[in-house]
Amino acid sequence: MNPVLMIFIDGVGIGKKNYQFNPFFKYGFKTFEKIFGEIPSLENQRLSKNGCYLFPVDANLGVEGLPQSGTGQVSIFCGMNAPKFIGKHFGPFPYSTTIPVINDSNILKSFIDANKKAFFANAYPQVFFNYLESGKSRLNVTALSAKLSGMRLNDVNDVIAGNALTAEITNERWNKNLNYKLDVMSPENAAERLLNIAEKNDFTLYEFFLTDHLGHNRIANEFNQIYSNIDNFLFTILSKINSSNLTLIVCSDHGNFEDLSVKTHTNNPALGISAGKHAEKFAEEIINLTNIKPTILKYCL
Secondary structure: OEEEEEEEOOOOOOOOOOOOOOHHHHOOOOHHHHHOOOOOEEEEEOOOEEEEEEEEEEEEEEEOOOHHHHHHHHHHHHHHHHHHHOOOOOOOOOHHHHHHHHHHHHHHHHHHHHOOEEEEEEOHHHHHHHHHOOOOOOOOHHHHHHHHHHOOOOHHHHHHHOOOOOOOOOHHHHHHHHHOOOOOOOOOHHHHHHHHHHHHOOEEEEEEEEHHHOOOOOOHHHHHHHHHHHHHHHHHHHHHHHHHHHHHEOOOEEEEEOOOOOOOOOOEEEEEEEEEOHHHHHHHHOEHHHHHHHHHHHHHH
C-alpha cells in the first residue's frame, strides 16, 4: 500500500506580508512558524524544512475573474481546467456541464476503479441526510464526488465509532448548532484519528471549509476558535505523519482567508503543502489546480 492523505482546506491562499489584513501575520500560525520556520507570503511563496514543503498553486488557470469553489474543486478533484471548460469561474456549487466530468473522473472514483481503497473521512449530520431524502441534490464537489462514486457517506455513528470526523474537527459546532451531545475532541486527537484512518486506505480525503466562511466574514464571532483549531490540527498532522509510508497533500481551491481586507475571493495563489514519502515530487510537479489529481495518481495509485 502507498497511502495518500489529502486535506482540502477551502479558501486559503498565499497573501501579502501584511500584519493588518493577513491573519497569518497578524495572529501568528504555529504550523507555518514551527514546521517551516516562517510564514509564507507573495514575496516568499516556497518554503521547505525537514521534509515538509509549502508551495503556491495557481488557481486562476488562465481565466479572468476571481476563482470560485465550484470550478476550482472540479479542477482539483478531476484534474481538468474547469473554468476554461465552461468559460468562467463558477461557484460555490459545480456548474451543470461539469457534473458528468465529476461522475466519470473524480479522484475517489479513480482509486475505486483501480481496486484501491478510497475513503472520504468527513461525516454529515442528520439534517444533511434529510436534505437528500427530500429529493434535493445540490451538493458541493466533494460530497457529489463521493455520492457519484457509490460511496456511503459517514454519519454521526461513524464519528462516535472513531471512523470519521466532523467537518469542523472538534464536534463543538455540531453540539452547539445541531443539538448533538458528542464528546468534544481536541484538534490534536482529531489529527491523530485522521492519520490512523489514512494508514488504512490507499486514498483518504478530508475537507475543512470554515476558513472560506471566515474569509467571507460569515462567522466572525467564531474566528479565534476556528483559527486555533485548524492550526493545531495541521501542526499535529505535519508533526506526526509517518513519512516513510504516507504522503500528505494539503490544498485549497482559491485565495480568500489570507486577505481579510475584502470579503471576496482573491487572485492569490492557493496554498499547497506536502509532506511524507513523495512530498518533494508533489511540491515540484503541482503548479496549478489541475496538476493535483494526476500527481497523486502518478505516485500513489
